[in-house]
Amino acid sequence: xxxxxxxxxxxYRDDTKDETSLLSDDSKTTIxxxxxxxxxxxxxxxxxxxALQAEIEKQKLSNVxxxxxxxxxxxxxxxxxxxxQPGKDSVYYGYVTPDIAKDIVSKHVANNEILQGNVxxxxxxxx
Amino acid sequence: MTRQIRIALRNCGVIDPENxxxxxxxxxxxxxxxxxxxxxxxxxxxxxxxxxxxxxxxAGFPTGIxxxxxxxxxxxxxxxxxxxxxxxxxxxxxxxxxxxxxxCVLEAMAICGYAIGASEGIIYVRAEYPLAVKRLQIAIxxxxxxxxxxxxxxxxxxxxxxxxxxxxGAFVCGEETSLMNSVQGGRGEPRLKPPFPANVGLWDKPTNxxxxxxxxxxxxIVRNGWEWYRQxxxxxxxxTKVFALAGKVNNVGLVEVPMGTTLREIIYDIGGGIxxxxxxxxxxxxxxxxxxxxxxxxxxxxxxxxxxxxxxxxGSGGMIVMDEDDCMVGIxxxxxxxxxxxxxGKCTPCRxxxxxxxxxxxxxxxxxxxxxxxxxxxxLGQTIKDTALCGLGQSSPNPILSTLHYFYxxxxxxxxxxxxxxxxxxxxxxxxxxxxxxxxxxxxARNCPVNCISGERKKTHVIDQxxxxxxxxxxxxxxxxxIIRG
Numbered sequence: 001x002x003x004x005x006x007x008x009x010x011x012y013r014d015d016t017k018d019e020t021s022l023l024s025d026d027s028k029t030t031i032x033x034x035x036x037x038x039x040x041x042x043x044x045x046x047x048x049x050x051a052l053q054a055e056i057e058k059q060k061l062s063n064v065x066x067x068x069x070x071x072x073x074x075x076x077x078x079x080x081x082x083x084x085q086p087g088k089d090s091v092y093y094g095y096v097t098p099d100i101a102k103d104i105v106s107k108h109v110a111n112n113e114i115l116q117g118n119v120x121x122x123x124x125x126x127x
Numbered sequence: 128m129t130r131q132i133r134i135a136l137r138n139c140g141v142i143d144p145e146n147x148x149x150x151x152x153x154x155x156x157x158x159x160x161x162x163x164x165x166x167x168x169x170x171x172x173x174x175x176x177x178x179x180x181x182x183x184x185x186a187g188f189p190t191g192i193x194x195x196x197x198x199x200x201x202x203x204x205x206x207x208x209x210x211x212x213x214x215x216x217x218x219x220x221x222x223x224x225x226x227x228x229x230x231c232v233l234e235a236m237a238i239c240g241y242a243i244g245a246s247e248g249i250i251y252v253r254a255e256y257p258l259a260v261k262r263l264q265i266a267i268x269x270x271x272x273x274x275x276x277x278x279x280x281x282x283x284x285x286x287x288x289x290x291x292x293x294x295x296g297a298f299v300c301g302e303e304t305s306l307m308n309s310v311q312g313g314r315g316e317p318r319l320k321p322p323f324p325a326n327v328g329l330w331d332k333p334t335n336x337x338x339x340x341x342x343x344x345x346x347x348i349v350r351n352g353w354e355w356y357r358q359x360x361x362x363x364x365x366x367t368k369v370f371a372l373a374g375k376v377n378n379v380g381l382v383e384v385p386m387g388t389t390l391r392e393i394i395y396d397i398g399g400g401i402x403x404x405x406x407x408x409x410x411x412x413x414x415x416x417x418x419x420x421x422x423x424x425x426x427x428x429x430x431x432x433x434x435x436x437x438x439x440x441x442g443s444g445g446m447i448v449m450d451e452d453d454c455m456v457g458i459x460x461x462x463x464x465x466x467x468x469x470x471x472g473k474c475t476p477c478r479x480x481x482x483x484x485x486x487x488x489x490x491x492x493x494x495x496x497x498x499x500x501x502x503x504x505x506x507l508g509q510t511i512k513d514t515a516l517c518g519l520g521q522s523s524p525n526p527i528l529s530t531l532h533y534f535y536x537x538x539x540x541x542x543x544x545x546x547x548x549x550x551x552x553x554x555x556x557x558x559x560x561x562x563x564x565x566x567x568x569x570x571x572a573r574n575c576p577v578n579c580i581s582g583e584r585k586k587t588h589v590i591d592q593x594x595x596x597x598x599x600x601x602x603x604x605x606x607x608x609x610i611i612r613g
Contacts, residue, residue: 001274
């Protein structure tokens with residue numbers, strides 16, 4: 001499909017926005033964003049993503065989606081996982097191992113229990 | 128805590144770079160649409176000029192003026208080039224942008240194409256960045272499928288196409304004229320400027336070439352206006368700058384801060400300070416073209432001018448933090464080894480001059496240097512800077528000149544006392560076991576990688592100096608501090 005005008009681009013944006021990883025407040029999806037830039041992959045992000053997926057299947061969770069993003073800048077704390085839920089502030093986890101990934105799904109996503117010891121605090125302003 | 132402000136990195140780590148809908152959902156391609164449907168070519172250039180954006184590849188040339196020159200050049204064909212040949216050791220800003228948000232670079236190149244009247248864009252990207260290459264190609268394909276590139280973009284009549292060209296890894300190809308020679312299939316060698324690429328560029332046609340990070344700022348400037356962009360940064364250096372923080376700092380990674388932020392804020396507040404609570408010695412900015420900034424200048428607000436005044440430069444944004452264990456003569460030698468190897472050999476000052484500098488440095492680090500050598504380093508370095516053909520040679524002596532300036536006493540220790548104060552120049556270092564402290568615990572002997580330490584259990588051990596490789600393992604392993612370095 002080729003968009004033919006600026007209005008068509010805007011309409012396309014509206015039509016597809018629910019399928020994107022940028023959640024609207026009324027969305028029902030939880031997004032698990034894994035940093036998969038070179039730094040993340042080198043630190044084991046693929047294994048972390050696999051562990052997240054396995055645990056989602058094990059817990060039979062629906063409406064949870066894993067996406068691969070780029071580098072969030074905290075290369076020292078890779079692999080990183082961001083839990084993005086509609087209407088809530090994102091929670092960023094650093095130094096994630098496959099075991100921690102499992103806990104992120106079974107505790108945080110399934111039971112709303114944030115793993116405080118693994119949370120990465122940072123202040124970034126996107127103007 | 129100092130807050131990062133992210134403009135170039137705004138989508139990195141946020142969107143899925145392999146899904147164009149994510150990028151579009153953030154308002155992506157609106158800047159391109161805004162430019163072609165509601166702005167004239169001169170409007171776009173005017174916006175860029177007023178924004179104060181300057182080249183993020185290193186030299187800091189005003190982007191708007193570059194675009195204007197290319198716009199005014201008369202030709203049937205013009206090109207838009209993107210310099211993604213990131214080569215500074217320890218720098219990875221461009222890679223992260225390309226891997227995390229490829230569309231923002233593509234969109235900016237199309238905006239530039241519209242502004243200067245070009246219909247073809249080429250991204251010169253390192254073949255050593257396979258993931259960036261893959262994501263760029265996916266992004267180009269997805270955008271083409273939606274009619275955001277190619278013929279008649281969004282039905283506007285404006286056509287623009289982008290393709291990739293892979294660099295083979297020569298450092299000099301990050302220099303714009305060498306880069307263009309390389310795209311044309313020639314050797315990666317620079318040519319004289321002027322004429323500048325904006326007039327005589329790729330295939331001798333007017334060409335606009337900008338760095339990845341420069342383009343990454345463009346879409347936000349066009350979307351939000353130049354006044355918006357001006358609120359960040361300083362009078363002469365508007366906006367933000369991405370730094371790749373590396374070396375002996377706790378939080379290695381990418382940071383984006385407004386121009387005018389101090390080194391101390393970047394290294395201590397955002398970077399989390401020096402590893403193992405050691406003492407900060409120096410920050411190297413600008414890679415092999417930059418210099419080393421000592422502790423007394425930690426509070427200087429960083430912008431293009433202040434870094435030059437300190438004998439360094441912005442460069443592409445690599446920032447390598449060094450602590451008390453780093454030898455500044457050794458650091459200068461490390462960079463010189465790199466530039467001497469990467470010199471293309473076309474001009475004499477760079478080809479021969481850098482080699483001579485390296486020989487002198489090697490002499491000094493091996494204990495054969497004299498005070499006269501330090502004078503030679505200074506005068507030869509200055510001569511190379513003044514006479515080399517391109518940016519590589521014009522800046523390659525910077526690491527030496529700045530360390531000579533700020534750490535002269537370290538050079539003097541090497542030439543005068545034949546001593547390396549931080550103990551890293553192996554030829555000047557020796558390890559010795561103090562008999563009165565040695566308990567004969569055998570830890571050193573067991574850890575020595577070349578088995579050159581001998582002695583019976585519970586008796587004093589001895590290092591065979593002839594076989595010692597001066598790795599320092601025994602020194603750091605000895606539980607009784609019985610081994611000294613000197």
